[in-house]
């Protein structure tokens with residue numbers, strides 16, 4: 001059974017594991033006005049998490065804070081059972097090893113409220129394996145974020161063999177009510193959905209570099225300055241629906257479907273051998289032109305915030321224009 005509390009009414013969350021992903025989740029929920037209680041066994045875990053929140057807080061201010069948002073509304077607990085006590089929702093972000101997560105859940109269980117939902121951020125483990133041997137296996141779900149969760153809205157939700165479908169529904173509604181964009185995955189697959197799509201794209205990118213068709217930088221430009229711009233707005237299906245003109249997807253499939261099949265048959269199957277790896281490493285070094293990963297990440301995040309603000313404001317203006325067509329021109333001119 002999902003929590004009796006409505007997903008929109010939740011205002012506190014527990015985090016198990018406060019590293020890269022856990023600290024970013026903390027920042028997200030604090031910015032939404034939540035109280036956050038966290039557990040991480042690393043001796044410097046609390047300091048790292050607080051430093052991270054302080055570093056990203058100005059960016060969250062730019063995106064817009066919710067009432068009650070406060071970077072200090074976070075408590076830290078040595079005992080996982082104390083961290084999860086009274087929290088209707090627990091987000092787990094411990095290292096990606098099944099036995100570590102299982103031990104952590106066993107230690108947290110005595111503190112869990114009877115109807116608390118437990119979501120794992122795991123990139124590759126199956127909920128069906130995680131929930132095995134747990135008290136209340138029906139409460140365990142996947143809540144897989146995209147890094148960094150305080151900026152990227154996507155969360156992938158799927159239940160395991162023993163998850164209550166109502167818990168999956170509740171979890172999707174919970175994330176959507178609190179600034180995330182959740183999708184429901186209907187069956188467990190390795191790497192979920194978004195990472196599979198990324199893997200398919202990157203496989204062909206590596207193939208093109210390895211075959212000498214284009215440089216690492218030019219392959220990156222081909223995405224970031226081309227289809228990537230459209231993909232920030234709509235996915236590949238709706239994009240091709242529009243490529244079919246007035247006839248939409250039906251016309252697109254009749255017209256261009258057969259050629260897509262020929263292209264699919266020609267796509268590469270590269271292997272990450274030492275030689276291929278060396279080409280990729282030299283390629284990104286050239287593309288980075290001396291900028292460190294930290295500098296590049298700061299640039300990416302600044303652009304991401306600008307893009308997300310623009311998308312958010314323009315979507316709102318378009319929705320308002322839909323509701324009040326007579327104000328259409330004026331709204332979008334602002």
Ligand SMILES: NC(=O)c1ccc[n+]([C@@H]2O[C@H](COP(=O)([O-])OP(=O)(O)OC[C@H]3O[C@@H](n4cnc5c(N)ncnc54)[C@H](O)[C@@H]3O)[C@@H](O)[C@H]2O)c1
Nearest residue numbers: 017018019020021042093094095096104121122123145147
């Ligand atoms: N990094 C990503 O891009 C990314 C994206 C989506 C999902 N994930 C998933 O998020 C989870 C965490 O990954 P990460 O990148 O934050 O790793 P990380 O190494 O940055 O953080 C893991 C944290 O867990 C802590 N920890 C160690 N043992 C623990 C225990 N027994 N109980 C609680 N905490 C413990 C560590 O001290 C560390 O702070 C993984 O399941 C990973 O698959 C990662």
